[in-house]
Amino acid sequence: MDSILSVSLSAISGVRHLLVFYVLILTPPSWWSEQSYIGATHCWGVEISDFIRDTNSCIPVGRRTLIEHADSNDFSFRTKDGSVCEIGKDEIELLSGVCTEQEKLTLRLPIFISTDPEAGAWKVDGTAESEVVSRILGKVKFRADTVRLHNPDMRELRRLLPNATFMVFMP
Helix, strand or coil, X not given: CHHHHHHHHHHHHHHHHHHXXXXXXXXXXXXXXXXXXXXXXXXXXXXXXXXXHHHCCCCEECCEEHHHHHHHCCCEEEXXXXXXXXXXXXXXXXXXXXXXXXXXXXXXXXXXXXXXXXXXXEEEECHHHHHHHHHHXXXXXXXXXXXXXXXXXXXXXXXXXXXXXEEEXXX
């Protein structure tokens, strides 16, 4: 229970950082002028990489494939901050039912859902990952290795796979 609580608190912290990040970009301070420095790594004197690093502090490390999880009967993964998270057995069964044998060997869990700043949406990259998510949601893939998700898609995917998916924030 403590690990679930710490992951939830980390996720809330990540969302808070993301909101601050967007506020800094979208609403310049009153002292802002045309001569203020805005670059790829700084925005009004704030180090953007710090926001991204803090937001992604609980990223899973050592992701294993679906078949490795199923064979070992261990449905957990570790995060960068040391937390241990559990993927539900029902999520593993859902994924196993949707995947081909080849996808079971290559699908790495948890599935990363990242921001897609180009489209103002979310995306799942990776050949196996995007194919499985596309099949689960009935979505057409954006590219051969990418499926783009909008908010209703995200809600449905997170409802079906709350612990087998992980949100990653990209600049």
